[in-house]
Amino acid sequence: MIMDEFLIRALLAGVGxxxxxxxxxxxxxxxxxAYFGDTMAHSxxxxxxxxxxxxxxxxxxxxxxAALGALALIALQRRAPLSSDAxxxxxxxxxxxxGIVIVAMMTWLRIDLMAFLFxxxxxxxxxxxxxxxxGGAVVLGIxxxxxxxxxxxxxxxxxxxxxxxxxxxxxxxxxxxxxxxIAIAMKxxxxxxxxxxxxxxxxxxxxxxxxxxxMAVLAATAGVVSVMAGLSGSLAFDTPSGPSIVxxxxxxxxxxxxxxxxxxxxxxxxxxx
Amino acid sequence: MDSTVQxxxxxxQPLIAARGVGVKRAQRWLIRNVDLTVHPGEIVxxxxxxxxxxxxxxxxxxxLIRHDVGTIERAxxxxxxxxxxxxxxxxxxxxxxxxxxxxxxxxxxxxxxAALDEVGLTAFSDRDVQVLSGGEFQRLLLARAIIGQPxxxxxxEPVQGVDATGEIALYELIAGLRHRxxxxxxxxxxxxxxxxxxxxxxxxxxxxxxxxxxxKAVAESPEYRTLFGSRAAEALAIYHHxxxxxxxxDGTVVKSGDADDHVACTHPEHHHDHG
Numbered sequence: 001m002i003m004d005e006f007l008i009r010a011l012l013a014g015v016g017x018x019x020x021x022x023x024x025x026x027x028x029x030x031x032x033x034a035y036f037g038d039t040m041a042h043s044x045x046x047x048x049x050x051x052x053x054x055x056x057x058x059x060x061x062x063x064x065x066a067a068l069g070a071l072a073l074i075a076l077q078r079r080a081p082l083s084s085d086a087x088x089x090x091x092x093x094x095x096x097x098x099g100i101v102i103v104a105m106m107t108w109l110r111i112d113l114m115a116f117l118f119x120x121x122x123x124x125x126x127x128x129x130x131x132x133x134x135g136g137a138v139v140l141g142i143x144x145x146x147x148x149x150x151x152x153x154x155x156x157x158x159x160x161x162x163x164x165x166x167x168x169x170x171x172x173x174x175x176x177x178x179x180x181x182i183a184i185a186m187k188x189x190x191x192x193x194x195x196x197x198x199x200x201x202x203x204x205x206x207x208x209x210x211x212x213x214x215m216a217v218l219a220a221t222a223g224v225v226s227v228m229a230g231l232s233g234s235l236a237f238d239t240p241s242g243p244s245i246v247x248x249x250x251x252x253x254x255x256x257x258x259x260x261x262x263x264x265x266x267x268x269x270x271x272x273x
Numbered sequence: 274m275d276s277t278v279q280x281x282x283x284x285x286q287p288l289i290a291a292r293g294v295g296v297k298r299a300q301r302w303l304i305r306n307v308d309l310t311v312h313p314g315e316i317v318x319x320x321x322x323x324x325x326x327x328x329x330x331x332x333x334x335x336x337l338i339r340h341d342v343g344t345i346e347r348a349x350x351x352x353x354x355x356x357x358x359x360x361x362x363x364x365x366x367x368x369x370x371x372x373x374x375x376x377x378x379x380x381x382x383x384x385x386x387a388a389l390d391e392v393g394l395t396a397f398s399d400r401d402v403q404v405l406s407g408g409e410f411q412r413l414l415l416a417r418a419i420i421g422q423p424x425x426x427x428x429x430e431p432v433q434g435v436d437a438t439g440e441i442a443l444y445e446l447i448a449g450l451r452h453r454x455x456x457x458x459x460x461x462x463x464x465x466x467x468x469x470x471x472x473x474x475x476x477x478x479x480x481x482x483x484x485x486x487x488x489k490a491v492a493e494s495p496e497y498r499t500l501f502g503s504r505a506a507e508a509l510a511i512y513h514h515x516x517x518x519x520x521x522x523d524g525t526v527v528k529s530g531d532a533d534d535h536v537a538c539t540h541p542e543h544h545h546d547h548g
Contacts (some may be wrong), residue, residue, distance in 0.1 A: 030366045152377045155362055162335040162355035162427065163377045209367045 006122055007235075013124040014227035014245065016132040017185045017197065020139055022220030024181055025198035026205070026212065027174060030154050034199050035085070036073065039092035040175075041182050041194040043069040045099030048116050048186075052109060053102070059131065059183045066179035069095065074175065096191075119190030119242030121231070128187055135184045139177050146170040151212055189242040200249040201226060204256045226252055287312050288351055288425045288457045289334060294343030296326075296333055303329045306481045307343070311425060311457040316448065318460045318468045321478035322500060327461045328358055330478060331429055334459070351425060354418030356411075358429040358461070362402050370405065371398045374417050388420040389413075392446065407434025415443070422454050429461045444471045465501065 028037050047065030051058040073091065077084050103111050115123070143150075146169075152160035153167025160167040182194055189197050201222035202215065209215030229252070230245030237244075287310040295305040304326035311317050319327045332338045334345060335355065362368060374385045389398050392412040397405060405413060411434055418426060428447065432440045448471045451458050462468045468475070469488040476485040477497050484496040491497050 030363055032363070032365075148377070154366070155368070155373075155376060156357060156360050158332070158335075158337050159355055159357050159360065160377060161337055162357075163353055163421075163423075165377055203365075206365055206367065211367055211369060211372045215367055 007231075009124050009126065009129060010121045010231060010241065011228070012129050013132055013188050014121055014231060015224050016129065016136055017181075017188045018201065018223030018227045019220045020132075020136040020181055021185060021197045022201050022205070022218075022223045023140065023143055023216035024174075024177060025200075025202035025223075026216050026219050027150065027154060028178075028195075028198050029202045029206070030212075034195060035088045035092070036070075037178060037195045037198055039073065039088045039095070040066045040070050040178055041191050042092045042096035042099075044182050044186055044191045044194075045116060046095045046102070047099075047183075048111075049099050049102035049106075052106060052111060059186075062186060063179050063183035066182045067176050070175035070179060071172070074172065115190070116186065117190050117192050118240055119186070119188050119193065121188045121241040121245075124187055132184055132188075135180060139180050139184075142173065143177060146173050150174055189245060193242050193246050196246045196249065197223060197226075200246070200253050204249070204253045207256055222252060222256075223249070285313060286348060287346075288348045289459075290346045291330075291334055292344050292346075294330075294333060294340050294345060296329055296338060297341045302480065304333070304478075304480060305342075307333075307478070308482060308485075309334065309459075309476060311459050313424065313457050314451055314455050315474065316451055316458040316460060316472045317474045317476060318462055318472040319476050319478055320461075320463060320465065320468060321483075323463075325479045327478055328429055331427060331459065331461055335427060348424065352421060352423045354421060354423035354426045354456075356414045356418050356426075356428045356431050358433075360414065364403055368402050369399050370394060370402055370413050373402050373413060374420055376417065378421050380420050384420055388416040391419075392416040408436060408439050411435055412439075412443070415446070419450055419454065422456070424456055426450065426454075426456050426458045428458065430463075431460070432462070444468075447471070 028034055044062045044066050047062035048058055050065065051061030054061075069091065073084075073087070076087055100113065103113055112120070149160055149165040149167050149170040150173075152163075152165050153170055157167045181198075182191075185194050185197065202219040204222040205215045205218035209218050226249035227245050230248035231241060233239065233248060234241040234244035290310040292308055294307045294309075296303045307326075307330055309317065309319075309330065319330060321327050329338065333340050335353065336345075370389065371385060374380060374388060380388075386395070386398075389395050392415055394409065394412055394416060397409060397413075402410065402413065411431060415428070415431060418428070426447075431447070432443050435443060447458060447460070450456065460468070460472065469492055472488055474485065475488050475491040477483050477491055477494075477500060479500060483500065484491055484494045486494075
């Protein structure tokens with residue numbers, strides 16, 4: 001089979017993003033932060049709009065806006081008596097709407113909104129790939145360094161803090177890593193679907209993992225398979241690549257439920273013992 | 274052996290010393306004027322009704338809550354093993370008992386096996402923590418807290434969900450650990466019976482320290498009886514009962530003018546208005 005260069009680039013980019021997203025996605029699932037991740041991703045469009053307005057690097061602007069958004073959310077959650085759920089809902093959709101409005105107002109520029117919202121993996125350049133693998137290596141390296149305090153803090157922040165770890169610091173670093181992943185992955189799956197590439201492979205991995213580290217590796221693996229399957233499907237059926245990858249991920253998740261059935265769950269576990 | 278436990282006089286530098294500590298939230302003092310020290314090898318137990326600030330005190334001393342007044346001194350390089358009151362592990366995280374043991378630090382396999390064995394969980398080491406029963410999980414929490422051989426063991430209601438026999442076994446384990454590791458133990462409990470027998474110092478809390486001292490002294494103090502009513506007398510009976518089994522001349526040892534056998538009362542008014 002002869003592969004065009006743009007396909008090789010697309011595959012490399014997708015695989016790279018999946019490998020980064022898997023381990024981070026596990027923490028999103030464990031910490032029940034899916035909505036939080038969504039909110040950060042949606043704020044990325046605001047970053048795109050600002051980057052175009054100020055003529056700076058889109059990736060950089062997205063990272064900064066998503067990171068600031070996450071830190072603002074942490075600060076708000078500490079103070080406001082408002083439920084995080086409502087807070088996230090407000091921020092998630094207002095930043096997305098604001099981004100779209102600003103992009104639409106810039107009539108002198110032609111911005112392909114769809115490419116940002118749903119990704120344009122077939123358009124990734126070699127420079128993008130270098131960014132994905134370089135940035136990804138840094139992200140995963142930092143994640144490995146904060147793994148213990150972050151994991152302990154996920155189980156119990158108080159326990160981790162009482163025994164001298166710094167779970168709060170680890171959490172803030174994790175937020176920054178999330179912002180970096182959103183900036184890196186935006187081109188591949190798009191702003192609206194980034195969270196799915198984080199959580200679906202992790203959810204798939206849960207069933208087969210015996211420990212947190214194993215789950216991180218399996219999530220990355222499931223993500224890589226999803227990217228390959230989705231990209232092939234996209235080519236075969238001429239469907240948009242980002243949504244195709246997410247569909248493939250969801251399909252793999254569903255298939256992962258089949259062999260053992262729905263045995264594992266708090267409600268059922270009690271009956272089994 | 275029990276006689277040495279009873280006459281243990283704390284010596285040397287305290288592991289942790291809180292003086293006049295108060296925590297105020299939303300215009301209300303959660304705790305106020307709390308003095309508390311834990312020495313190496315000493316078991317200090319906090320008792321008090323619900324909402325009396327036991328957990329708040331412990332969490333403040335651990336540095337998890339900011340205190341508004343007072344000072345908290347920690348021995349330099351103090352290592353802590355902590356059993357929190359509430360801990361639920363999300364179902365989405367695959368975590369075996371064995372992996373749980375290295376949550377906050379690396380430990381050799383042999384140490385993990387030894388700690389699990391000590392609490393009788395060897396057979397459960399490869400089980401997911403979420404399927405353990407309440408009592409098994411409490412024992413796992415204890416094993417995890419002691420595996421690093423901490424200087425200070427902090428246990429917030431360590432026997433919840435444990436049946437009566439298991440409870441006694443757990444307290445015996447804790448008392449044994451204190452001797453083996455030489456660690457200080459700060460314990461929260463509302464189980465008066467066993468606490469009274471297995472502790473060196475009791476601090477009776479009700480927003481402030483209402484009385485403190487040796488278990489016997491506290492049990493006989495009027496503040497304590499006001500706070501706990503008839504349960505208090507019952508606990509005292511059990512306390513004496515345990516003494517019988519220690520084969521001590523009944524009463525005389527305790528009565529023999531032990532210096533720290535008096536009640537340190539920091540609440541001069543001597544009345545308690547528990548609304």
